[in-house]
Amino acid sequence: MKSLEELRxxxxxxxxxxxxxxxxxxxxxxxxxxxxxxxxxARDTMKAILDEMERRQISDVxxxxxxxxxxxxxxxxxxxxxGESDIVTYGKIDASRVSTLIEKHLxxxxxxxxxxxxxx
Amino acid sequence: xxxxxxxSQHILDIFxxxxxxxxTLISLEIEEDFVIDLLAITLHDNGSGMDAETLARITxxxxxxxxxxxxxxxxxxxxxxxxxxxxxxEIISQLGEGTITRAIFQHSHIDRPPMGDLVGTLxxxxxxxxxxxxxxxxxRVRPTDEVWHEFTFDTREVRAILGDEVPLSxxxxxxxxxxxxxxGLLSLTAEPQG
Numbered sequence: 334m335k336s337l338e339e340l341r342x343x344x345x346x347x348x349x350x351x352x353x354x355x356x357x358x359x360x361x362x363x364x365x366x367x368x369x370x371x372x373x374x375a376r377d378t379m380k381a382i383l384d385e386m387e388r389r390q391i392s393d394v395x396x397x398x399x400x401x402x403x404x405x406x407x408x409x410x411x412x413x414x415x416g417e418s419d420i421v422t423y424g425k426i427d428a429s430r431v432s433t434l435i436e437k438h439l440x441x442x443x444x445x446x447x448x449x450x451x452x453x
Numbered sequence: 454x455x456x457x458x459x460x461s462q463h464i465l466d467i468f469x470x471x472x473x474x475x476x477t478l479i480s481l482e483i484e485e486d487f488v489i490d491l492l493a494i495t496l497h498d499n500g501s502g503m504d505a506e507t508l509a510r511i512t513x514x515x516x517x518x519x520x521x522x523x524x525x526x527x528x529x530x531x532x533x534x535x536x537x538x539x540x541x542x543e544i545i546s547q548l549g550e551g552t553i554t555r556a557i558f559q560h561s562h563i564d565r566p567p568m569g570d571l572v573g574t575l576x577x578x579x580x581x582x583x584x585x586x587x588x589x590x591x592x593r594v595r596p597t598d599e600v601w602h603e604f605t606f607d608t609r610e611v612r613a614i615l616g617d618e619v620p621l622s623x624x625x626x627x628x629x630x631x632x633x634x635x636x637g638l639l640s641l642t643a644e645p646q647g
Contacts, residue, residue, distance in 0.1 A: 335629065335632055335633035335636055337610060337611065337614055339629065340611065340614045340615065340626070340629065341614060343625050343626055343629050344614065344615050344616070344619050344626075346625055347615075347619045347623045347625050347626060348618060348619060350625075351618070351619070351623075364581075366465065366469050366577060366581060367469065368456070368466050368469075368526050368527040368530075371457065371462050371465055371466050371469075372456035372457060372462070376462065376465060376570070376573050376574065376577055377573070379573075379576070379577050379580070379581075380573050380576060380577075383576065383580065383622075383624075383627060386624050387624040387625075387627065387628055390624060391624070392623050392624055395620075395622070396580055396622055397580070397581060397582070397583070397584075398469070398472075398577065398580070398581030398582065400469060400473050
């Protein structure tokens with residue numbers, strides 16, 4: 334059974350890696366988790382994003398949630414902001430698209446034009 | 454007309470309401486009592502709450518405080534399902550104090566949706582508002598008379614160990630927490646030892 338004691342060791346590891354990566358988040362990913370988003374599978378999208386962060390050992394990207402963005406027909410919606418650049422909104426990002434999205438936008442720094450939606 | 458297939462999706466939906474209401478602590482309590490055939494789900498947030506007028510209309514699908522979309526569907530859905538399952542639904546709220554949402558189901562009711570991916574919902578709850586809201590989770594199961602299994606999880610305890618430098622959403626911490634939650638939930642359904 335996992336105990337909170339084990340967390341202390343994990344904390345050391347996390348701190349070590351964060352000091353290697355340098356301070357501060359370089360990007361932010363936001364998943365829209367309103368009723369419409371949840372119904373469209375946003376929870377699985379979020380899980381896929383977290384799995385991808387873990388798989389690629391990315392710790393300088395903040396993953397967070399927000400409510401309905403008013404584009405319910407394009408759910409699940411995911412927004413990516415690298416540094417201080419403009420927020421890019423992607424529509425219909427189900428779990429199967431997550432790996433490609435992260436590889437292209439966050440790893441290669443090439444936003445995926447065909448999945449973008451315009452926010453009002 | 455139901456949009457969700459799993460009760461855990463409803464839980465996440467109600468959680469989001471609390472987070473959006475500026476809550477700094479949201480607690481989830483799940484009670485599964487097989488002796489009296491009851492499933493109770495309670496969410497309690499310390500967010501901004503609602504006044505009596507809003508509260509009275511909140512279960513109406515044509516009411517929402519949201520400005521981005523005109524129809525609020527989450528709460529009416531949840532209420533409808535609870536009532537379909539021989540259960541009950543109530544919201545208690547006070548402006549400035551927070552909101553309690555409680556749904557009760559006949560556990561064995563044929564129309565009761567499965568709990569589904571509860572670990573997924575908890576993961577979203579932990580990560581989604583890591584910087585602003587803590588999550589307290591308590592899950593009790595009574596399989597037979599006199600035996601209660603209980604699992605609790607509180608992000609405040611985790612944060613006390615991690616300190617300010619390591620967020621709960623860092624990959625290695627999250628992997629650990631998800632495993633811990635999975636084990637905890639499994640221990641609730643396992644046969645009692647001895």
